[in-house]
Amino acid sequence: MESKKRKKPIYVTRPAMPPLEEFTEYLKKIWENRTITNNGPFHQQFEKELAEYLGVKYISLFANGTLALMTALQTLRITGEVITTPFSFVATTHALWWNNIKPVFADIEPDYFGLDPEKVESAITAQTTAILPVHIYGYPCQVDRLQEIADTHNLKLIYDAAHAFGVKIKENSILNYGDLSVLSFHATKAFNTIEGGAIVCHDKKIKNRIDFLKNFGFVDETIIIEPGINAKMNEVQAAYGLLQLKYIDEYITKRKAVAEIYREKLYGIKGIHYLNDLDGVHHNYPYFPILIDAREYGKTRDYVYEELKKHNIFSRRYFYPLISQLPMYKKLLSAATKNLPIAERVAKEVLCLPLYHDLSKKEVTEICGHIQKH
Numbered sequence: 001m002e003s004k005k006r007k008k009p010i011y012v013t014r015p016a017m018p019p020l021e022e023f024t025e026y027l028k029k030i031w032e033n034r035t036i037t038n039n040g041p042f043h044q045q046f047e048k049e050l051a052e053y054l055g056v057k058y059i060s061l062f063a064n065g066t067l068a069l070m071t072a073l074q075t076l077r078i079t080g081e082v083i084t085t086p087f088s089f090v091a092t093t094h095a096l097w098w099n100n101i102k103p104v105f106a107d108i109e110p111d112y113f114g115l116d117p118e119k120v121e122s123a124i125t126a127q128t129t130a131i132l133p134v135h136i137y138g139y140p141c142q143v144d145r146l147q148e149i150a151d152t153h154n155l156k157l158i159y160d161a162a163h164a165f166g167v168k169i170k171e172n173s174i175l176n177y178g179d180l181s182v183l184s185f186h187a188t189k190a191f192n193t194i195e196g197g198a199i200v201c202h203d204k205k206i207k208n209r210i211d212f213l214k215n216f217g218f219v220d221e222t223i224i225i226e227p228g229i230n231a232k233m234n235e236v237q238a239a240y241g242l243l244q245l246k247y248i249d250e251y252i253t254k255r256k257a258v259a260e261i262y263r264e265k266l267y268g269i270k271g272i273h274y275l276n277d278l279d280g281v282h283h284n285y286p287y288f289p290i291l292i293d294a295r296e297y298g299k300t301r302d303y304v305y306e307e308l309k310k311h312n313i314f315s316r317r318y319f320y321p322l323i324s325q326l327p328m329y330k331k332l333l334s335a336a337t338k339n340l341p342i343a344e345r346v347a348k349e350v351l352c353l354p355l356y357h358d359l360s361k362k363e364v365t366e367i368c369g370h371i372q373k374h
């Protein structure tokens with residue numbers, strides 16, 4: 001790789017933000033009416049417009065995705081064991097831990113890295129109550145097959161859809177699958193409200209229960225039906241989110257263009273593999289993961305990561321280490337669940353390259369140039 005280091009660093013992501021002038025107009029309204037949280041007007045409007053945009057029935061906004069995941073598990077009264085993926089961001093499993101639920105890891109599929117339905121089925125025990133898959137990098141899990149398994153074994157199906165904002169399968173939102181889907185609007189995600197998250201559900205009664213749970217369990221001033229938590233999104237986040245919604249299609253189109261430049265530039269480099277779009281799927285391009293086969297490429301993933309860093313380009317090893325390898329979860333692995341060969345290989349080979357809506361063609365070309373020369 002050439003040695004000249006660029007001056008301005010390129011990070012793995014850079015949040016898209018709405019125009020400041022538009023945001024100040026919304027802030028003025030918040031200052032005027034003095035409702036700053038607790039299901040205020042912007043919160044209500046954002047829930048409504050977001051449900052319409054995403055093509056889902058009900059949505060409950062949250063302060064962040066992790067609290068939404070924790071609350072989703074409470075909503076369906078999940079206990080015992082839950083089968084989940086080791087190849088995700090740590091919050092997926094942490095949410096189980098905070099609910100006193102034992103995570104049981106099953107291996108992933110080699111092509112798009114979702115939970116392998118066959119591996120899920122063989123991990124089911126008498127204690128299993130739910131499946132918690134992740135649409136990793138926004139690529140849909142095998143939703144029909146997972147639903148079939150959930151139905152056969154009478155299990156709940158909750159998707160961590162933190163990466164899957166706006167993803168559709170044949171014009172139908174991916175969030176309409178399973179019992180619940182959880183979104184994250186963290187600064188690093190394709191759609192951000194700085195921090196934020198949501199639960200998508202298909203039933204008004206469930207929506208009511210989620211809304212009680214995220215507000216301490218309050219039904220009215222004096223009636224508290226559950227030991228709920230405080231996980232509400234505030235008015236400033238909701239106003240920001242409403243503005244983001246006006247621009248999200250443009251952001252995703254630009255992300256797609258960046259992904260296409262990467263695919264063109266990386267095409268044919270021996271040992272470098274990327275993921276292609278799936279037929280019939282509307283993608284959202286939240287990350288640009290590549291797999292580096294050290295034998296074919298001649299250098300390891302960590303070599304590329306370090307070399308890019310030397311040039312002031314910061315890629316990320318999402319998701320390494322595997323969650324199942326973290327000290328607090330490793331001890332839970334049984335002989336049956338210890339064997340996760342696909343997840344182990346992918347965690348060793350994967351590297352997420354910088355991707356955001358205003359990453360220029362020149363910058364992508366520069367990044368790919370470093371990967372080409374090695």
Ligand SMILES: *Cc1c(COP(=O)(O)O)cnc(C)c1O
Nearest residue numbers: 064065066089091092162184186
């Ligand atoms: C970001 C993320 C979360 C957590 O969301 P926060 O909004 O950051 O709390 C959960 N799961 C996955 C897969 C994520 O990438």
